[in-house]
Amino acid sequence: MKISLxxxxxxxxxxxxxxFAAGIQLQGAGATFPAPMYQRWIAEYTKSNPxxxxxxxxxxxxxxxxxxxxxxxxxxxxxxxxxxxxxxxxKQGVVLIPATAGSVVLAYNLPGVTDLKLSREAYSxxxxxxxxxxxxxxxxxxxxxxxLPDTAITVCSRSDGSGTTFVFTKHLSTxxxxxxxxxxxxxxxxxxxxxxxxxxxxxxxxxxxxxGAIGYVEYGYAKNNKLAFASLxxxxxxxxxxxxxxxxxxxxxxxxxPDILRAWPSDPEVKDAYPIAxxxxxxxxxxxxxxxxxxxxxxxxxxxxxxGQKFAEELGYIPLPKEIVxxxxxxxKTIQ
Amino acid sequence: MEGGPATxxxxxxxxxxxxxxxxEQPGSTGHSMRRVRRKLDLFHVITxxxxxxxxxxxxxxxxxxxxxxxxxxxxxxxxFFMNTAWxxxxxxxxxxxxxxxxxxxxxxxxxxxxxxGVFIALFLSENFLPLAIRQTIRFVVELLAAxxxxxxxxxxxxxxxxxxxxxGGLLSDRLGFIPLFQGPVFGNSTLTAxxxxxxxxxxxxxxxxxxxxxxxxxxxxxxxxxVGATRWETIFRVLLPTAAPGIVAATILAFGRAMGETMAVAxxxxxxxxxxxxxLSPGGTLAGLLANxxxxxxxxxISALMYAALALVLLTLVVNMIGEAVLRHAQxxxxxxx
Numbered sequence: 001m002k003i004s005l006x007x008x009x010x011x012x013x014x015x016x017x018x019x020f021a022a023g024i025q026l027q028g029a030g031a032t033f034p035a036p037m038y039q040r041w042i043a044e045y046t047k048s049n050p051x052x053x054x055x056x057x058x059x060x061x062x063x064x065x066x067x068x069x070x071x072x073x074x075x076x077x078x079x080x081x082x083x084x085x086x087x088x089x090x091k092q093g094v095v096l097i098p099a100t101a102g103s104v105v106l107a108y109n110l111p112g113v114t115d116l117k118l119s120r121e122a123y124s125x126x127x128x129x130x131x132x133x134x135x136x137x138x139x140x141x142x143x144x145x146x147x148l149p150d151t152a153i154t155v156c157s158r159s160d161g162s163g164t165t166f167v168f169t170k171h172l173s174t175x176x177x178x179x180x181x182x183x184x185x186x187x188x189x190x191x192x193x194x195x196x197x198x199x200x201x202x203x204x205x206x207x208x209x210x211x212g213a214i215g216y217v218e219y220g221y222a223k224n225n226k227l228a229f230a231s232l233x234x235x236x237x238x239x240x241x242x243x244x245x246x247x248x249x250x251x252x253x254x255x256x257x258p259d260i261l262r263a264w265p266s267d268p269e270v271k272d273a274y275p276i277a278x279x280x281x282x283x284x285x286x287x288x289x290x291x292x293x294x295x296x297x298x299x300x301x302x303x304x305x306x307x308g309q310k311f312a313e314e315l316g317y318i319p320l321p322k323e324i325v326x327x328x329x330x331x332x333k334t335i336q
Numbered sequence: 337m338e339g340g341p342a343t344x345x346x347x348x349x350x351x352x353x354x355x356x357x358x359x360e361q362p363g364s365t366g367h368s369m370r371r372v373r374r375k376l377d378l379f380h381v382i383t384x385x386x387x388x389x390x391x392x393x394x395x396x397x398x399x400x401x402x403x404x405x406x407x408x409x410x411x412x413x414x415x416f417f418m419n420t421a422w423x424x425x426x427x428x429x430x431x432x433x434x435x436x437x438x439x440x441x442x443x444x445x446x447x448x449x450x451x452x453g454v455f456i457a458l459f460l461s462e463n464f465l466p467l468a469i470r471q472t473i474r475f476v477v478e479l480l481a482a483x484x485x486x487x488x489x490x491x492x493x494x495x496x497x498x499x500x501x502x503x504g505g506l507l508s509d510r511l512g513f514i515p516l517f518q519g520p521v522f523g524n525s526t527l528t529a530x531x532x533x534x535x536x537x538x539x540x541x542x543x544x545x546x547x548x549x550x551x552x553x554x555x556x557x558x559x560x561x562x563v564g565a566t567r568w569e570t571i572f573r574v575l576l577p578t579a580a581p582g583i584v585a586a587t588i589l590a591f592g593r594a595m596g597e598t599m600a601v602a603x604x605x606x607x608x609x610x611x612x613x614x615x616l617s618p619g620g621t622l623a624g625l626l627a628n629x630x631x632x633x634x635x636x637x638i639s640a641l642m643y644a645a646l647a648l649v650l651l652t653l654v655v656n657m658i659g660e661a662v663l664r665h666a667q668x669x670x671x672x673x674x
Contacts (some may be wrong), residue, residue: 190610
């Protein structure tokens with residue numbers, strides 16, 4: 001009995017194995033931030049294309065670039081795109097495709113305060129460690145009528161390297177010369193103050209557990225965990241809260257260079273634009289050795305750029321603006 | 337030779353065993369002897385290979401850390417251990433704050449866990465309570481070692497952090513003039529990490545100290561009572577000094593575990609590369625640094641992290657060597673009473 005059972009299951013396994021082998025398998029790896037979005041794309045895409053098997057591993061942007069460069073995966077993903085040096089290391093050439101986008105919000109834990117407004121001076125001061133208390137005039141000035149406690153501010157940041165840190169420090173360096181000089185931009189920086197946790201969930205936990213805390217997390221995380229987040233002053237002096245629409249305003253102003261789809265929205269002077277938003281990229285080979293595989297990757301990404309964008313809002317991302325989708329589709333055509 | 341009569345015992349027994357085996361294999365004594373010797377030889381070879389493998393593995397690990405660490409070793413040299421700035425975005429790497437954090441958290445943890453652990457061990461090895469109760473307590477204390485690190489971390493977040501947040505404020509209000517207790521108070525701090533480490537190393541200290549205390553020959557205790565010593569005099573003047581080598585060994589093992597502990601510490605210490613006098617401020621440890629940054633590191637940062645890993649290995653090695661030396665010294669001192 002047992003033996004026949006074993007044989008039976010072995011036969012099914014074999015059959016299943018050959019069935020998969022007949023289709024195409026795609027391995028992808030990289031950023032954790034867009035992972036829920038990519039998983040959704042995969043689920044939807046394979047529903048209508050059962051001959052393609054796609055597997056995405058959220059190992060982090062850095063590890064994603066590494067695996068992609070070593071040609072271990074069919075596609076990579078990174079929140080910080082790839083630097084010129086990193087691109088030069090890839091023999092088969094690289095095509096960068098902005099796949100989805102998100103904003104970085106400042107989540108805070110102040111019981112009783114629901115709509116905090118932070119001026120540029122206030123939030124850059126907080127993350128520089130200069131604004132130490134919630135009752136500081138820099139914060140009180142923009143929040144008339146709000147009862148701010150006289151307690152210390154606990155700044156929460158990321159302890160691991162992260163695209164979120166990269167985007168946020170880039171923004172702070174743009175608006176504050178002092179920040180640029182003292183801390184600078186990068187995926188991993190030394191913050192002048194506060195505590196650090198691993199991953200968006202680590203920072204979320206830190207903010208949740210300590211009253212008086214403020215930390216930067218992806219919009220989706222703050223939304224899903226029901227954290228309060230501050231409205232930030234943008235370049236035109238308006239206080240804007242992070243929404244899909246206000247993030248899209250910022251993205252729409254991005255100017256890509258002609259040869260590569262790599263640019264960061266830099267603090268636009270648009271009335272309703274939320275100041276900190278960014279793309280996240282898919283990393284594709286310029287030339288795939290296996291033609292079928294290349295074709296499959298191209299089709300999958302095409303699906304993501306066209307139909308995949310509609311999942312953005314419910315998952316806490318910003319759908320790509322039309323002109324960027326078109327640029328992405330054009331870049332996809334260059335893949336061989 | 338005082339041991340004369342004792343050593344006379346075994347050969348007699350062996351001869352007796354030989355006599356018992358003889359009838360089973362008559363006339364093949366020489367053959368079986370040779371077989372025994374060959375078996376011993378094979379066993380000898382296997383054990384020899386295994387011990388060499390252990391040494392080779394250690395060397396292998398060290399070498400495979402040194403190779404990727406080399407660019408950072410060349411660039412930062414010994415200054416790596418002295419510099420206080422860890423700025424990955426500017427390719428400046430200094431591990432001093434993490435070295436201090438590692439040593440500090442482990443030392444504080446030991447200061448709390450050692451007296452506690454030794455007293456628990458004493459309590460468990462004396463007959464203050466019925467055996468059944470002592471066995472239960474012992475079992476529960478040793479179960480603490482079976483709890484996974486991440487669960488300690490979660491427990492720390494749920495229980496310790498609110499406690500430190502509340503009482504840390506009182507501490508810094510009253511004793512804030514001492515740099516160690518200066519505010520502002522953070523829930524994720526060196527103190528929180530040290531407290532959870534103390535709990536984590538407690539079973540190690542208790543279990544080994546208890547075995548050491550139980551192993552003290554009963555004749556010593558009887559002798560002590562016979563010359564008129566009270567129970568407490570016996571415990572502090574006879575039992576503890578005799579068990580000292582075991583307690584020292586327990587301390588070293590516990591220190592090693594505390595220094596290498598990663599997950600729970602990374603969840604509780606606040607992971608800050610800034611140097612601070614205050615125990616109520618966030619800090620960082622070498623193991624936590626590696627766990628946090630390795631995944632997303634690139635270029636020289638990987639190399640610097642490998643250098644930090646090398647530092648951690650060397651630190652543990654040095655501690656173990658010091659421990660070994662202390663252990664030998666203690667054994668020499670107590671050799672007379674054993």
